[in-house]
Amino acid sequence: MELSKxxxxxxxxxxxxxxxxxxKLFESKPxxxxxxxxxxxxxxxxxxxxMGHALNNTIQDILIRRVRMQGKNACWVPGTDHASIATxxxxxxxxxxKGIKKSDLSREEFLKYSFEWKEKYGGIILQQLxxxxxxxxxxxxxxxxxxxxxxxxxKVFVDLYHKGxxxxxxxxxxxxxxxxxxxxxEEVIKKEVRSKxxxxxxxxxKASSGSQLTSKAATLNWSDGNxxxxxxxxxTIATVRPETILGDSAICVNPKDERYKDLVGRFAFVPLINxxxxxxxxxxxxxxxxxGALKVTPAHDANDYQLGLKHHLExxxxxxxxxxxSKTAQLYIGQDRFECxxxxxxxxxxxxxxxKVEDYSNQIGFSERTDAVVEPRxxxxxxxxxxxxxxxxxxxxxxxxxxxxxxxxxxLYEHWMSGIKDWxxxxxxxxxxxxxxWYAPDGSFTVAETIEEAFSILSTxxxxxxxxxxxxxxxxxxxxxxxxxxxxEVFHGLSSQGNEEVKYYYPTNTLxxxxxxxxxxxxxxxxxxxxxxxxxxxxxxxxxxxxxxxxGRKMSKSLGNSPDLLGLxxxxxxxxxxxxxxxxxxxxxxxxxxxxxxxxGSRFNNKLWNALRLVKGWEIQPVTNGQLSAGNQFAIxxxxxxxxxxxxxxxxxxxxxxxxxxxKIVYSLVWDDFxxxxxxxxxxxxxxxxxxxxxxATIELFEQLMQLLHPFVPFMTxxxxxxxxxxxxxxxxxxxxxxxxxxxxxxxxxxxETILQIISSIRDIRNRNQIKSRDRLKLFSIRPLxxxxxxxxxxxxxxRSIEEISADREN
RNA sequence: GGGAGCUUAGCUCAGCUGGUUCAGAGCAUCUGCCUUACAAGCAGAGGGUCACUGGUUCGAACCCAGUAGUUCCCACCA
Numbered sequence: 001m002e003l004s005k006x007x008x009x010x011x012x013x014x015x016x017x018x019x020x021x022x023x024k025l026f027e028s029k030p031x032x033x034x035x036x037x038x039x040x041x042x043x044x045x046x047x048x049x050x051m052g053h054a055l056n057n058t059i060q061d062i063l064i065r066r067v068r069m070q071g072k073n074a075c076w077v078p079g080t081d082h083a084s085i086a087t088x089x090x091x092x093x094x095x096x097x098k099g100i101k102k103s104d105l106s107r108e109e110f111l112k113y114s115f116e117w118k119e120k121y122g123g124i125i126l127q128q129l130x131x132x133x134x135x136x137x138x139x140x141x142x143x144x145x146x147x148x149x150x151x152x153x154x155k156v157f158v159d160l161y162h163k164g165x166x167x168x169x170x171x172x173x174x175x176x177x178x179x180x181x182x183x184x185x186e187e188v189i190k191k192e193v194r195s196k197x198x199x200x201x202x203x204x205x206k207a208s209s210g211s212q213l214t215s216k217a218a219t220l221n222w223s224d225g226n227x228x229x230x231x232x233x234x235x236t237i238a239t240v241r242p243e244t245i246l247g248d249s250a251i252c253v254n255p256k257d258e259r260y261k262d263l264v265g266r267f268a269f270v271p272l273i274n275x276x277x278x279x280x281x282x283x284x285x286x287x288x289x290x291x292g293a294l295k296v297t298p299a300h301d302a303n304d305y306q307l308g309l310k311h312h313l314e315x316x317x318x319x320x321x322x323x324x325x326s327k328t329a330q331l332y333i334g335q336d337r338f339e340c341x342x343x344x345x346x347x348x349x350x351x352x353x354x355x356k357v358e359d360y361s362n363q364i365g366f367s368e369r370t371d372a373v374v375e376p377r378x379x380x381x382x383x384x385x386x387x388x389x390x391x392x393x394x395x396x397x398x399x400x401x402x403x404x405x406x407x408x409x410x411x412l413y414e415h416w417m418s419g420i421k422d423w424x425x426x427x428x429x430x431x432x433x434x435x436x437x438w439y440a441p442d443g444s445f446t447v448a449e450t451i452e453e454a455f456s457i458l459s460t461x462x463x464x465x466x467x468x469x470x471x472x473x474x475x476x477x478x479x480x481x482x483x484x485x486x487x488x489e490v491f492h493g494l495s496s497q498g499n500e501e502v503k504y505y506y507p508t509n510t511l512x513x514x515x516x517x518x519x520x521x522x523x524x525x526x527x528x529x530x531x532x533x534x535x536x537x538x539x540x541x542x543x544x545x546x547x548x549x550x551x552g553r554k555m556s557k558s559l560g561n562s563p564d565l566l567g568l569x570x571x572x573x574x575x576x577x578x579x580x581x582x583x584x585x586x587x588x589x590x591x592x593x594x595x596x597x598x599x600x601g602s603r604f605n606n607k608l609w610n611a612l613r614l615v616k617g618w619e620i621q622p623v624t625n626g627q628l629s630a631g632n633q634f635a636i637x638x639x640x641x642x643x644x645x646x647x648x649x650x651x652x653x654x655x656x657x658x659x660x661x662x663x664k665i666v667y668s669l670v671w672d673d674f675x676x677x678x679x680x681x682x683x684x685x686x687x688x689x690x691x692x693x694x695x696x697a698t699i700e701l702f703e704q705l706m707q708l709l710h711p712f713v714p715f716m717t718x719x720x721x722x723x724x725x726x727x728x729x730x731x732x733x734x735x736x737x738x739x740x741x742x743x744x745x746x747x748x749x750x751x752x753e754t755i756l757q758i759i760s761s762i763r764d765i766r767n768r769n770q771i772k773s774r775d776r777l778k779l780f781s782i783r784p785l786x787x788x789x790x791x792x793x794x795x796x797x798x799x800r801s802i803e804e805i806s807a808d809r810e811n
Numbered sequence: 812g813g814g815a816g817c818u819u820a821g822c823u824c825a826g827c828u829g830g831u832u833c834a835g836a837g838c839a840u841c842u843g844c845c846u847u848a849c850a851a852g853c854a855g856a857g858g859g860u861c862a863c864u865g866g867u868u869c870g871a872a873c874c875c876a877g878u879a880g881u882u883c884c885c886a887c888c889a
Contacts, residue, residue, distance in 0.1 A: 614848035
């Protein structure tokens with residue numbers, strides 16, 4: 001058979017993927033085999049394939065292809081997450097570009113646009129995963145807002161409410177002024193920011209009892225190391241958010257602070273608006289920081305809020321929900337808080353209240369999704385108490401019922417779980433699962449799965465009530481309040497309790513995900529698993545690394561350093577892209593991605609192709625005397641052992657999720673052992689035929705290699721598998737059962753090692769002596785171990801036997 | 812401020828339970844080859860005080876302590 005010199009990787013991908021789909025090779029249903037289940041970490045429904053997805057899903061695909069070939073019932077469930085805030089932000093932006101404001105739309109209209117958007121872009125990421133070769137069971141594709149799924153979310157909310165875990169509470173929350181919604185602590189990204197520390201002087205109220213300031217200190221020492229003249233008529237505080245002084249309720253000093261001892265109990269005036277506020281004392285204040293005096297703004301700082309509760313201070317909310325100053329602020333009304341900051345500093349300076357400004361760097365919270373500066377804000381929200389649920393979830397990981405790879409993440413998990421705080425689950429958005437709480441006109445409310453149910457509860461108190469009087473809560477649930485049900489709800493574990501699917505496939509086996517979402521998602525899935533199903537959701541969690549560019553920067557849209565994956569797949573083929581991603585991803589460490597590695601993958605494919613061309617180009621001759629040449633016999637035997645040794649090695653590596661290392665083993669087995677040694681050993685001379693037995697054995701070995709390699713390099717191996725010999729209609733490498741992994745004969749391996757060393761050293765000597773390969777000269781007479789060693793050594797090192805040389809002389 | 816990790820060749824990293832795969836791999840570099848599957852290839856070579864300092868041990872890249880640098884996570888110093 002004549003094979004073309006080159007091949008078309010992208011065409012090959014498409015051809016085989018279609019055939020696999022046609023034969024429904026990815027589909028799964030319960031049977032009597034052992035199951036192996038993976039649920040995909042559902043990408044955002046509006047998402048586009050990026051390196052993180054590619055890494056993550058390539059690993060899952062490798063795991064699932066491997067177990068499928070081991071004969072297990074392999075089930076990989078794909079799907080997408082509705083991604084409440086992220087999707088809503090995108091829809092809002094899309095509408096804005098069309099000139100439509102969200103505030104001009106009704107909830108229903110907005111949701112209509114959102115669903116249209118979802119229909120249009122929702123499937124894209126899944127199509128992209130197909131291009132990558134992911135062998136998901138697409139017939140199981142799920143979405144966190146499917147009808148059944150939504151019912152399950154509601155049911156969990158109602159159940160947890162009745163168990164007393166869910167409650168409504170007025171708390172200090174993280175407010176995203178851009179999305180105008182609350183955020184959980186996990187959705188707030190802290191960043192170090194260079195800012196300014198403003199020192200602001202507050203006028204003191206004249207001492208009422210005529211008691212003179214007895215301040216012994218003629219000067220005040222501040223943290224800047226300088227002394228400042230004692231000012232009996234005012235007190236100076238330090239703040240990075242001067243606009244919040246309009247909401248000040250007090251000034252607080254440490255009771256042990258000698259400098260301010262006499263001021264406690266007196267009053268000061270907020271600059272510009274002259275509100276009279278008390279000076280109080282609390283241990284919370286650091287004497288060393290700033291001036292040692294702290295302004296207290298209970299409405300806009302979590303700590304100040306606590307102080308306010310303790311000291312019964314007034315809460316003065318000076319911000320609107322979009323981050324502009326409210327009427328309560330009295331000044332700068334309608335200005336954005338940052339605009340206001342500039343202006344108030346100017347005015348404070350003009351009025352002599354600004355003492356000085358220092359450069360300062362501090363941590364500021366940003367919204368994970370909108371990147372807006374998060375404002376602490378007092379608000380009525382729905383909360384989920386986590387302490388009880390955390391207990392079994394923590395225990396399961398600590399006693400290794402659920403194993404983490406790498407293990408170091410167990411510490412992190414333990415730390416977070418033991419200090420877990422209540423979860424703010426309500427979001428002031430429209431895209432998501434609406435909170436199933438209904439309010440009667442009198443303000444009473446209930447939580448129920450349906451409005452009918454709610455009505456039957458509320459109407460017991462008020463017989464005049466009709467269902468039209470009931471109003472459902474406007475808020476939706478945090479996205480993660482639905483994703484935490486993913487491992488069982490993709491099998492309708494709650495919406496159709498006890499069904500065969502969930503009984504068979506749940507708990508799932510392996511979760512492959514990024515460490516970034518260990519708290520968002522992994523921990524919560526474990527809690528939901530135990531709480532709802534009374535069973536762990538999965539047995540092992542493999543955390544991949546973070547993909548970085550070759551300069552070590554995290555791949556991100558804003559940096560523009562994410563490669564165009566689809567372009568790369570079109571250019572080099574999915575196999576090469578998968579190779580490039582994997583080869584650079586040591587287990588659990590960050591990986592530095594470099595496009596060069598994809599080229600390396602592409603060269604590997606080329607190598608495979610050429611090995612095939614070599615083998616298929618041979619002319620075959622039946623063995624004349626029924627005897628294989630001793631050299632060929634040895635070569636076959638040696639490589640078979642080499643292959644089996646590699647299989648054992650790979651087995652071990654997979655158990656530890658050392659997938660990159662496993663690929664390196666196969667890579668070297670193919671390139672070095674198979675191509676460079678084995679094929680060279682058995683390669684017939686120019687225009688010479690190969691004996692049938694060696695040929696058959698070689699095809700067999702080649703096929704086994706393809707099986708071993710298939711999970712990593714799915715498309716090219718399928719292609720070669722079919723070109724090696726004629727296959728039946730339903731014979732695919734993807735579903736072929738491996739029969740490799742036999743016993744290893746160490747003697748054969750050692751013998752091979754010796755021969756290879758001899759050949760290498762001869763090549764080395766030839767190389768040092770700069771002998772051209774054409775001059776097949778007679779430098780050495782070696783005394784090999786036996787005939788086949790001699791023939792191999794001479795064949796591969798370019799030496800000739802004494803007989804040949806003397807024959808040459810005679811000519 | 813607390814916690815975790817990392818530091819091995821020019822680069823990216825292996826090196827699991829201290830001693831025969833112990834100083835390794837892949838890229839990169841250099842040398843020689845268009846050799847009849849593959850120049851997207853073949854055959855070779857150079858290159859490291861295993862961060863630093865002590866300790867434990869017959870023996871340390873590996874265990875312990877400290878130091879420095881670095882990354883990440885958590886945290887209420889305005």
